Amino acid sequence: MGASEEARLKDAIDYMKEADKNTEKSWFKKPDWDIAAQYYEKAGQAFKAGKSYDQAVQAFIKASDAMINATSLFMAGRALENGGNIALQNLGQPERAADMYKRASDLFMQNMTPDRAAEMLEKSAKAMEPISVDQAIELYIGACNIYEGEDRARYATDTFKRTIALLVKHRRFDKATEILQRLGNVQKDTTNKMAYYKTLLSIIIVQLAAGDEVEAGKRFQAYCSVDGFVKSEESAVAHQMLDAFEHRDQGYYNHAAGRQHVGFLDNEIARLARSILISDDLVSGGGYVEPNQPPQQQQFYQQGPNQPPHPSGQVQQQQQPPFQPQQQQYDRKDVYQPRPTQQQFQPQHQQQSSGGYDISPPAPGPPAYSDERSESDWRALTEKPASSTNSPAPHQPFQQQQHQQPRLQPSPMHPGQAPSPSHQQQQQPQPGAPPNRNYYQDDDDDGLL
Numbered sequence: 084m085g086a087s088e089e090a091r092l093k094d095a096i097d098y099m100k101e102a103d104k105n106t107e108k109s110w111f112k113k114p115d116w117d118i119a120a121q122y123y124e125k126a127g128q129a130f131k132a133g134k135s136y137d138q139a140v141q142a143f144i145k146a147s148d149a150m151i152n153a154t155s156l157f158m159a160g161r162a163l164e165n166g167g168n169i170a171l172q173n174l175g176q177p178e179r180a181a182d183m184y185k186r187a188s189d190l191f192m193q194n195m196t197p198d199r200a201a202e203m204l205e206k207s208a209k210a211m212e213p214i215s216v217d218q219a220i221e222l223y224i225g226a227c228n229i230y231e232g233e234d235r236a237r238y239a240t241d242t243f244k245r246t247i248a249l250l251v252k253h254r255r256f257d258k259a260t261e262i263l264q265r266l267g268n269v270q271k272d273t274t275n276k277m278a279y280y281k282t283l284l285s286i287i288i289v290q291l292a293a294g295d296e297v298e299a300g301k302r303f304q305a306y307c308s309v310d311g312f313v314k315s316e317e318s319a320v321a322h323q324m325l326d327a328f329e330h331r332d333q334g335y336y337n338h339a340a341g342r343q344h345v346g347f348l349d350n351e352i353a354r355l356a357r358s359i360l361i362s363d364d365l366v367s368g369g370g371y372v373e374p375n376q377p378p379q380q381q382q383f384y385q386q387g388p389n390q391p392p393h394p395s396g397q398v399q400q401q402q403q404p405p406f407q408p409q410q411q412q413y414d415r416k417d418v419y420q421p422r423p424t425q426q427q428f429q430p431q432h433q434q435q436s437s438g439g440y441d442i443s444p445p446a447p448g449p450p451a452y453s454d455e456r457s458e459s460d461w462r463a464l465t466e467k468p469a470s471s472t473n474s475p476a477p478h479q480p481f482q483q484q485q486h487q488q489p490r491l492q493p494s495p496m497h498p499g500q501a502p503s504p505s506h507q508q509q510q511q512p513q514p515g516a517p518p519n520r521n522y523y524q525d526d527d528d529d530g531l532l
Contacts, residue, residue: 088133095129098122099142106149120149124162136173140166144183151190157199160190164203167210177210184210185222197233201226205242216253223249227265236269240278243269247285248351256293260286276311281348283309284317287324288348288356296328316344324356333361 102122105115127142143166150159163183171180188203208222223246230239243266250259263286270279283306290299303321312318320339327336339345340356348356 091129092133092135095126095133095135095138095142098126098129102126102145102149114152116149116153117155120146120153120155120158120162123149127162127165131169131173136169140169140174140179143169147190156190156194157196160187160194160199160203163187163190164206167206171210177214181207181210181218181222192229197229197235198238201229201239201242204229205245212249216249220246220249220255220258224262227262231265231269237273239269240266244349248349251289251351251355256289260289260293263289271309277315279309280312280315280317283312284321284344285348285352287321288352288359291324291328292355292359296325299328300325316342320344328361331361336361 099122102119105119105122108114123142123146127139127146130136130139130142143162147159147162147166150156150162164187167180167183167187170176170183184203184207188200188207191197191200191203204222204226208219208226211219211222223242226242227236227239227246230236230242243262247259247262247266250256250262263282267279267282267286270282273279283302287299287303287306290296290302303325306321307313307318320342323339324336327333327339336359337357340359345353345356347353
């Protein structure tokens with residue numbers, strides 16, 4: 084210890100004695116808290132110069148108590164702030180320093196200085212970050228509440244961003260979304276619309292990192308009603324990210340996350356956006372992945388419900404049967420045959436993809452047929468073919484002869500008996516009659532066709 088340090092310590096002890104004298108109460112003297120606070124503060128500065136840091140902290144605490152008794156709340160808060168700085172920087176006691184900062188914040192609030200009170204809570208939160216993340220988050224949120232409660236939220240942009248960065252860093256996505264929404268409510272009333280659009284994009288990125296792409300899509304649709312957001316670059320980036328999630332295209336998402344406007348966001352948000360991996364599972368969606376963790380190679384097996392997994396752990400590909408076109412006669416119009424669809428004519432060809440989209444050319448094949456009968460088919464089945472002799476004009480209904488002979492009843496024939504000429508004449512078709520039709524049917528049957 085040098086001579087200068089010893090001298091400073093001697094002065095500090097003298098200051099403490101003088102301060103104690105001014106705090107004493109007697110019959111003819113009241114405590115002079117203003118003088119005592121001044122001596123305590125001088126003693127604290129002298130102890131700090133003499134590198135007696137613990138005594139310096141105690142001197143500042145006594146100075147704060149004396150200033151409270153003297154109803155000087157602002158100076159009392161400053162004294163606690165000085166003591167907290169020494170405890171944090173020189174003694175390495177963050178918990179003690181955080182407690183002193185919090186007490187100073189309460190004093191500043193009582194003195195109606197909310198900016199200083201919020202600043203003390205921020206310093207307390209920074210001191211608690213390496214020890215307790217939950218307490219640090221609570222202190223940060225408390226500082227944001229002070230700004231909003233005093234209608235000074237426009238000055239709390241940096242405080243909101245520090246809170247969001249801590250939440251995103253420790254993967255508290257739900258709370259981060261809430262704070263981002265509060266920050267957006269503050270920014271939408273200002274003239275800086277670009278900052279507001281960045282906050283909206285940050286909310287969508289946080290939702291995608293949380294694996295809730297449905298909520299991200301709903302928020303994007305709601306944000307499209309914001310004036311000017313649809314025409315912004317942040318809206319284009321958000322649309323590309325959601326489109327990549329919809330098609331499960333990791334390359335397309337990486338292209339969107341690598342755009343320049345994502346780099347303009349806060350550091351933690353930009354780092355989070357570039358660490359999201361899209362899962363091939365439609366249920367799980369995407370999510371955040373640690374920066375040092377390699378992406379997991381997911382394998383999907385094409386197997387039946389009772390089929391055990393392949394012992395080698397490799398993906399089994401089902402063999403497709405060779406293409407065999409159906410050999411059918413389509414020129415026969417008197418018999419109904421179902422027409423094959425276009426997919427039955429397409430052979431199994433190699434699918435080419437680019438970024439998750441099928442860009443392979445369509446396979447050649449005949450045009451698609453319909454299972455419904457065409458007009459020509461029905462016409463061929465219903466129209467009566469024209470006879471070679473005494474046939475009516477085309478597309479004219481068959482005219483029944485005016486003079487019809489009475490229907491002859493066939494006579495019973497015995498086995499071995501030859502048919503009679505009249506029986507042969509009855510079985511011969513009459514000229515002009517359609518085939519496979521009895522010429523001697525009743526007149527009521529003529530209108531069936």
